[in-house]
Amino acid sequence: MNAPQTILLLALASQILYVMGELLFKAAMNHTHGVRTPWRRFLPPFLGGCAGIAGSFVLWLGLLAEKPLSFLYPLRSLNTVVIALGAVIFLREKLTPRLIVSIVLVTIGVGLVLGS
């Protein structure tokens, strides 16, 4: 559990679940603009969002039990990379130089923190 690779994988899994939860919440909320909320369309993404956030939270608590918070907190930044790469892969956003620089910086940062 204490190996840096395991910590990194669990932190990444926690952030992927978090991003999935947020996206599902957003999808659910998109059905609430009308006068009546279509529950059959609203509930599946809403419950999926709850499951994603809850899963991410439980993984985060497990990580907190093993490592100092100052070590783990910078790993939360992985969610920005997950969102950015998800947008490039699924939304066909451009992989801009700014995005590449950001991914390189976060990789160096997370590497330094994991090695500390």
Add this chain to the structure above:
Amino acid sequence: MPMAWLKRGHPIAQIYVSAFFVTLSELALKIGVDKTALVNPTTSWIGIVGLESPWVWAGVILGIISMVAWLAALRRVPLSVAFLHSNVVYVTVPACCWLFLGESISPQRWLGTIFVLASIMCIAKPLAKIEEQT
């Protein structure tokens, strides 16, 4: 949190209040899981064990308060602006860990945190655009 402040308070101040409650929430979660880890050392890595601690529930409530302040701010400032200011948590959380939890933070960890912060500052604008589109 007074409703009038949520409606009419300065949105940037609301973002910093949100960051303050995020910091408190993370500290409470850490205290909570450490306390349950002392009682259940073999199963502490299963995060759900932490839910036995009232500190963890306090952390959840503080997290909800931070979310309310964040949403209040988002009604009046663009996500890109809010996102930039909210990154102060990458400084306040480690600083409070050092101050209040007695965690020792090596220069290498600080340097890593600075790189992470620089990365998020760099990605904030395009990321906010992506989030607004989805």
